[in-house]
Amino acid sequence: MARIINLCVLLAISFSMLRAQTNQITVLGTVTDEKGFPMSGVTVQVEGSTIGTVTDANGNFSLKAPRESTILFSFVGFVPVKRQATDSPLQIVMKEDMIMMSEVVVTALGMGREKKALAYAVTELKEDAFLVKESNLAAELAGKVSGVNVVRPTTGVMGSTRITIRGNGSFGNNQPLYVVDGVPIDNSNYGQPGVWGGVDGGDGISSFNSDDIESMTVLKGGTAAALYGSRAANGAIIITTKRGVKGGVNVELKSSYTFDRPVVKTSDFQYEYGQGLSGTAPATLEMTMLSGPASWGGKLDGSDVIRFDGVFRPYVAVGKKNFSNFYKNAWRLNNNLSISGGDENVLYRVSVGDQRYNDLYPNSKMGRNNASLNLTAKLSHGITFQTNVIYMRERVKNRQNVNDYASNGNVLLWTLPPNIDIRSLAPAVDASGNELLLSDAYVYFANPYFIAYKRHQEDAKDRIFSSVQLQYDINKNWYLRGRIGGDIINRRSENILPKGTGYYRPGSISEGSSYSGEVNAEALLGFNKSLNEAWSFTSFVGWNSMMAWSESIGAYGDRFIQPGFNVIGNTETTSGGKSKWENYINSLFGQIELSYNNLLFLTFSGRNDWFSALSMKGKTTPNHIFYPSAGVSYLISEAFNLPSWLSFLKVRGSWAQSGDSVSPYNLTLTYGYGETIHGYPTGSISNSTIPNPNLKPLTSTSYEAGTDVRFFNNRLGIDFTYYVRNTRDDIVTAQISSASGYSHALVNAGKIDNRGVELLLSATPLETKKIKWNAAVNFSYNKSKIVRITDRVNSFIMANSRTGAAGDEGTPAYIYQEVGEPYGIIKGSSYVRDENGNIVYGKNGLPVKGEIKKLGVGVHPYTIGFGNTFTFSRFSLYLLVDSKFGGSIFSGTNDMAYFLGTHVNTLQGRENGVIGKGVKMDGTPNEVAVPAMDYYMYIANNIAEEFVYDASFIKLREIALSYDLPKRFIAKMGLSQISLSLVGRNLHTFYSKIPMVDPESGYTIGNEQGLEQWGLPAGRNWGFNLYIHF
Amino acid sequence: MKSKYLFPFLTLLLTIGFLSCDFDEKNINPNNSTTIEPGPLLSYSQLYTSNQGISKRVQVGYCMMMVQQTASLEREEMAGDKYLETEMLGVFFIESYNSYIKNVQELINRTQDNKDFVNTYAVALIWKSFLFHRITDLYGDIPYSEAGNGYRTQIYYPKYDRQSEIYSGMIRDIETGLSLLNPSAPGIAGDIIYKGDIEKWRKFGNSLLLRLGMRMEHADPSFAKATVQKAIKGGVMNDPSDICMIQHVAGKGGTENPLSAVFKGHGLVGSGTVKISKTFMERLKTTTDPRIYVYAALPDGTTDFDKQKGLPNGYDFLTIYEAEPDYKSLAEYSTFNPTTILQMDAPMVHLTHAEVELLQAEAILKDWIDGDAKEHYENAVRSSMKQMAIYGENGIISDERIENYLAQNLYEKAKTLEAKLNLIGTEFWVATFLNGYESYANWRRTGYPYLFPTLFDGSPNKGRIPRRFTYPTEEYSINREHVEEANQHQGADALSTRIWWDKL
Structure with missing residues (x-):
């Protein structure tokens, strides 16, 4: 009987639906966000049915729906809207979902997970965080993420960026793993200046274009990144590139044109005494030569004094504008055009970008092109295909040498006596074609114009980053995912010291070419199931195979024969060589997440890595390691009835072990051959570091506990984390007595502890119909401590300053690692x-x-970022104040300014x-x-x-004043949106204690932070952004 | 996909994973060999007894400057002129162990139990002693018995041996080497010095014994005397062609004469960084020594006898006017002759027949061995002057000039034993020009020629010619207990501390 009744009800419903079908209307309308901008890709659905569509590029939709049905509008990150279906057009305004209860963030292995389930702190930056561009993508993180320390050395726009997350955990690598669309990138560095100078060759992350980036998720430390096993000791930065969205075609153009000006504290230079020695102006040309860059002469009294070119000129301060006369015409131009769109089955995005940089140093420039394709296709049988291809092209001319004298054109800018106009060196060469020097007795004080226009450096990088992913949703519970991705880089470089170079008259040339990259193949099987009403279960197991390699060929020619013809064939002696390495890691991994009533989440993961670098015939110690993790997240506000002013409360805790890889070929001794003489080849041990057959990767154990609390309807939020990160078995390239025949030995001995807090305070202090003010402060404090170096060594010198090195002038300063002290x-x-x-x-x-x-201490323990966004009608003002405290710097620039009397x-x-x-x-x-x-x-x-100064600073890091043109105005032009912004970067320093140079000066992204000498001056950058959405 | 497919699938996945876990072959360094023959190691240890930096700043910058063969107005770069302390004092230590000591030790490791390489092993032992004696003569107590073998012995922090023990060890090794030399066994592999001539190695080994024996004359007279007598009995160098030198080859960076290369590369002739010392020049001029044409030239290439001028030691650009009131330019002072000793293929000389004759003359005067001291002295002068032909055409000194020089009868004019020893020591100083290590060691042992210490105000060692080099500062942070043990035994780690054999 019951069955019959059921059947009748079913029939009745069916009939009513049939009737409804006949009673359909066409619902039209537009969906916009709070600012009035059309929203494309919004799902428009008849509630309780499968009838639906998505909005087009102009936010318009049209849907046949039963009369009196309810239409549901939904979009990720926005509060869903319900409306009754009517004949008259609907104007839907969607509001951002501030609570973001269902906010999904991209985590390790590219897994999207609900933020509330995460047992660790994670920060996600969206597109709007990249409004004020930098030439290196990683540098755009500065001041935006707690626990992240961004260091941008003063090596020019083409330079590298150092990122450390939650302190320095190793004497080796401290930079995080970068993952783009699930595939690790090759972030190799192409050379860093050291105590003896050199150029910053750039890094891998810098080539990615922020215009193509949808989001950047910072997985801080081991717990978040544990699934990456041996590569996750320093955390991971997960980058997701932009994809197409459903509905229509979107054509977007982003342009930015900005200028740079040098920032030098000229008030820290003296302009009262001129070139000379012992208080007297040079009386003869020889005394002028002998004085060289020394400003120990007489008072600048206007008398006629012989200059380096043999001409008598008034002894007056003509050099006050040397910096601005030399460093000028710096600009950056960035254009990016993208076309995206898609339908139910295919989503696509194609983008091309062109970036041009004219650096502060004359004739020093970089061009960069990016072309990317992103494609997602739903194939039949539940298979989804996804691919991205990014081509990156970089052409750099004249990277600048810093820190040492050799070929460093900045030296004379920092040291020139005030009675000399820098422009008097502008001819660059003398009558015989040799470098025009300030003094032949000071050949290492390079003529900055000679460096700009005669010495030559260039490099060219072509790179393909690509991945292909297939996902097969087997059924409701099972899915299978396979992915292969690679980052393949070809780079050529050339370095020419022309004949006539002051410190090396014969000249030399070197050419290099390298082919390197990393390929990852990954397969993953996932299983999700609700066990019962309360418990549900998501899990996966996977396998990954990594191969990284580098192959480089170099050729070198010494002493040019014919001047001006700078090729290797035109040199007296030539040499060349090739080197390569390969490194493999195979891994098995898995994760299980249990959730109870959507308020308690437990996550366990494990990964086992096998290393080629730890493998050798006859080796007795294992070549593999297991990395586990566990975490819990509990939503108290869901579990209990809390007062209404407390909108959200979550506590979390986690524990994990991760590691850092070992580089290959470190297990045995090898030999190399040198020159052959009289028919006898010479050969010698090639290792200067004693290899260690029992080496293993370091282990980093991290714990963290934190809470996420929001008050007053989410107007105020606090996200607090306390973490501990202990590194054990750190691979120490321990300095040993040279008398052993070797300078270093590799040992698993180091112990480094880091602990700290991270606090993110976000608030909406003001919100009216017209004006809205969002503010966020991120604060972090990291305390590091070297616990052990080796059983024998309690301290070692990691780096020393150029001043005083090898007995030269200036006083030596050192970066030490010392047991009981903070890092560096x-x-x-x-x-x-x-x-x-x-x-x-x-x-x-x-x-x-x-x-x-x-x-x-060379590393700042405190970092504070303060971001503000004011929105008032069509205007919005964005301000980011970035600051760091507690670190110091030894300034070689100041030291040498004392030595030469320019201070x-x-x-x-x-x-x-x-x-x-x-x-x-x-x-x-x-x-x-x-x-x-x-x-x-x-x-x-x-x-x-x-010369050791407090390097703390407070800077106005980013500023952007944007204006959206009125819609009625642009609609006439057939456009959807035009935004104009005035942008600025590093426009003002509110607080700095260091004379002459910028508090963020440095010459390397290496571990040896806290030394500075003769870099490029800091720059102030401002200009315009234009955004057009067609 | 049903679950029945799952197992095969998973199995497949795991198989792929583990199959590629056979990594043993993947970790073999493709750039460098995992093994090496002894020959190239010997060639390396011989060729790279010097490099550009060491040649410039230690061989010339300290040793030759301190014994006033050369002079400079520079401070740090040529620190020996003013007895200044720079890191270069320690750099010689570091680079010696990291280059030739490490590789000669590896050569010994690879030949000591191999009958096919018995002659190579013998030469390795002798050459190792040659290399070590240079280091210990500069520093005194140094790591010796535990040194240079860090990979095989896992000794990362070698102890410092006493110089007396190092001398015994070196002499023992040379004697073992000499006893192993066997013309009927397979030849010496990779010998760029004597091209495998076993007889020449026998002479070199004995000559080195003679050098080491004489060195110990004040510290251990009986052992010194016995060693010298043994050396003479064994047969020392007796012809200029017995010279121990590395004949360099122009054209490739690694085979060029390092001193010439650094002079050319850094433009040191033009910059005037290195000048012939006034002390040395006066000796050449007062004795009308024909070697002046080989050693000296003005920066413009002039080799006229009368135009040559030495620079006084112990001054800088500001104070030079005190010594030379008419000082105008460094261009007026003599430097090394680029057409002879600064040629890119010029040989680097380590031990000469002339030295051996002089040491014998001295031993005869001390009644340690029999013979005619005058004859040995004159042999030495002839040999040294004839030997200049190694520097090419411009180095050849005619027999007439040699005999004219000897006709001054310098030996006869030296009436007293003291005067004779002074003459011999001074000739040694002239003959070993460029081999600053040996000039400096012999001066410390004998006190000849008489040198007046310089009085540069800015120097902490004003008025005191250093007696040794100081250890590298890094030893104090890395190998502290051992270096401090050495200091306790030898005396403060200072330039003025005398090493074991320096008892004059």
Whole structure:
């Protein structure tokens, strides 16, 4: 009987539906967001049915729906809207879902997961975070993510970026893994300046274009990235590129044109005394030559003094504008055109970009082109196909040498005596074609114009990054995913020191070519199931195979025969070589996530990695390691009835182990052959580091606990995390006694602890109909501590300053790793002080040189970013204030400015000698006057403490004032949107304690942070952005 | 897909995973060989006894400057002129162990138990002693018995041996080497010095014994005397062609004379960084020594006797006017002759017949061995001057000039033993010009020629010619207990501390 009743009801419903079919109307309308912009791709659906469509590029839709049915509008990240179907057109305004309860973020392996289920802190940056562009994508993270420390050295627009997440965990690599659309990229660095100078060859992440990026998710540290196993010790940055959206065709044009100007604190230079020595202006040409870059001459009194070219000119400060006269005409031009769209089955996006950079240094430039294709297709039988191909092309001319003298054109800008106009060196060469030098006695002080126009460096990079993914949804519970992706890079470089170069008259040339990359193949089987009403279960197991390689060929020619003809064939001696390496990691991994009533989530994962770099015939120790993780997330606000002002409360905790790979060929000794002489080949041990057959990857164990709380209807939110990250078995390339025949030995010995807090405060302090103010502060503090280096070594020098190196002028400062101290401390010689803190002077009136001691920490423990967005009608103003605190820097630029007398501080005592403030050995006040040159040269050569400065800063990192043209206005032109923005980057420094140079100066993205010398000046960048949506 | 397909699928996946886990072959370095023959190791250890940086800043910059064969107005770059302490003092230590010591030790590791390489092993032992004596003569106590073998012995922090023990060890190794040399066994592999001539190696080994024996004359007279006598009995060099030198080859960076290459590369002739010392020039001029034409030239290439001028030691650009009131330009002072000793293929000389004759003359005067000291002295002068032909056409000194030089009867004019020893020591100083290591060591041992220390105000060692080099600072952070042990035994790690054999 019951069955019959059921049947009748069913029939009745069917009939009514049939009737409804006949009673259909066409519902028309437009969907916009709160600002009035059309929203494309919004799902428009008749509630309780499968009838639906999506909005087109102009936000329009048209749908046949039963009269009196309910239409549901939904879009990820927006509050769904329901409306009654009517004949009259609907104007739908969708609001952003601030609570984002169902916000999905991309996590490890490209898995989209609901944010509420995550047991760890994760920060996702969306497209709007990349409004103010940088030449290196990674640098655009500065100030935006708590726990992330971004370092952009002063090496030019084509330089690299150092990113560390939650501190430095290793003496080796500390940079995160970058993953684009599920595939790890090759972020190899092509060379960094060191103590003996060099150029920043750029890195892998810089070539990606932020215009093509949908989102960037920062997986901080081991717990979030544990699924990447041996590559995740330093966290991972997951980048998702833009895809097409359903509905119509979107054509978008993004343009940006900005200018750079050098920022130099000229008030820290002296312009009162000129070239010369011992307080007198040079009387002869030979004395001028002998003085070279020294500004220890007489008072600039206007008298006629012989200059380096042999001409007498008035002795006056003509060099006040040297910086702005030399560094000029810097600009950046960026254009990006994209076409995207799609329907139910195919989504596509094609984009081409062109970026041009004219750097601050004259004749130093970079061009970059990106072309990308992104395609998603739903094939039959539940198979989805997805692919992206990105072609990246870079052409760089004249990367600049920094830190050392050799070929560093910035040196004279920082050191030129004030009575010399930099432009007097503009001819670059003398009558015989040799470098026009300030003085033949100072061949290493390069002529900046010679460096710009005669010395030549260029490199060209062509790169294909691509992935193909197939997903087969077997049934409701099972799916299978396969993916293969690769990053393949070809790079050529050329370096020419022409004949006539001051410090190397014969000249030389080198050419290099490298072919490198990384390919990953991955297969994954997923299983999701609701066990019962309360429990559900998602899981997967997978396999990954990684292969990375590099193959490089170099050729070198020394001493040009015919001047001006710069090819290898035109040199007296030539040499060349090739080197290559390959590295493989195979992995099996899996993850299980259990959720209880959608309020308690438990996640477990594991990964086992097998390493080629740990494999060798006859090796007894294992070549594989297992990396586990576990996490819990609990939504208290869902579990209990909380007061209404508390909108959301979640607590989370997790534990994980991850690692860092080992580089290949480190297990055995090898030999290489050198020159052959008289028919005898020479051969020698090629290792300078003793290989270790028992090597294993380091292990990084992390714990974290955190909470996410939101109040007052999400007007105020707090996201707090406490973490601990302990590195064990860090691979220490331990310095050993040279008497062993080797400089270093590889040992698994290091222990480094990091712990810290991250706090994200987000608020909407003001919200009216017209005006809205969103603010977010991210704060982080990281405390690092070296626990152990090796059983033998308690400290080692990681780097030393150029000043004082090999006994040269200036005082040596060091970056040390020392047990019990934070990562990377600055050490150097200090003043000797009495118990009252007074500096102690010797009988000669010079400060007594104290012991070598800790003078600061090279890495800032505190970073604070403060972002604001004000929206008022069509205008929006975005401000990002970025700051770091607690770190120091040893400034070689300041040291050498003391040595050469260009520093403003060296004015004191020029006429009557310097009486240093402090006490004599016997405690009575020092009253011995020392000639200024002797005094400041002594300080420059002996007291590192004088040149260690607090590197803390507060900067206006980004600013953008945007205006959207009124819709009625642009509709006439057939466009959907036009936005104009005034943008600025690094426009103002609110706080800095370091003289002469920018507080963010540095020459490397290496671990040795805290040293600076003679880089490019910091730049102030501003200009316009234009966005057109056709 | 039904679950029955799942198992095969998973199995397939796992198989792919594990199949490619056979990684042993993937970790073999494709750039470098995993093995090597002894020959190339010997060639390397011989050829790279010097490099550009060391030649410039240690061989010339310290050793030759300190014994006033050369002079400079520079400070750090040519620090020996003013007895300044720079990191270069330690760099020689570091580079020695990291290059030739490591590889000569590897050569010994690879030949010591191999009958086919008995002669190569013998030469390796002798050459190792040659290399070590240079290091220990500069520093005193150094790592020796545990040194240079870090990969095989896992000794990363070698102890410092006493110089007396190092000398015994070196002499023992040379004697073992000499006893193993066997003309009927397979020849020496990779010998670029004597091209496998076993007889020449015998002479070299004994000559090195003579050098080491004389070195110990004050520290251990009886052992010194016995060693010298043994060397003479074994047969030392007796012809200029017995010279131990590396004949360099122009055209390739690695085979060029490193000193010439660094002079050319850094334009040191033009820059005036290195000048012939006034002390040395005066000796050449007062004795009308024909070697002046080989050694010296003005920067413009002039080799006229009268125009040659030496630069006084111990001054910089500001103070030079005190010594040379009429100073105008460095172009007026003599530097190395680019057409002879600075040719890119010029040989680098390590031990000469002339030195051996002089050491014998000295040993005769000390009654350690029999013979005619004057004859040995004159042999030495002739040999040294004839030997200049190794520097090509412009190096050839005519017999007439040689006899004219000897006709001054310098030996006869030296009446006292002291005067004779001074003459011999001074001739040694002239004959070993360019081999600064040996000039410096012999000066410290004998005190000849008499040198007046310079008085540069800016130098912490003003007025004191250094007696040794200081250890690299990195040893204090890495190998502290061992280096401090050495200091406790030898004395403070200072330039003024005397090493074991330096007892004058």
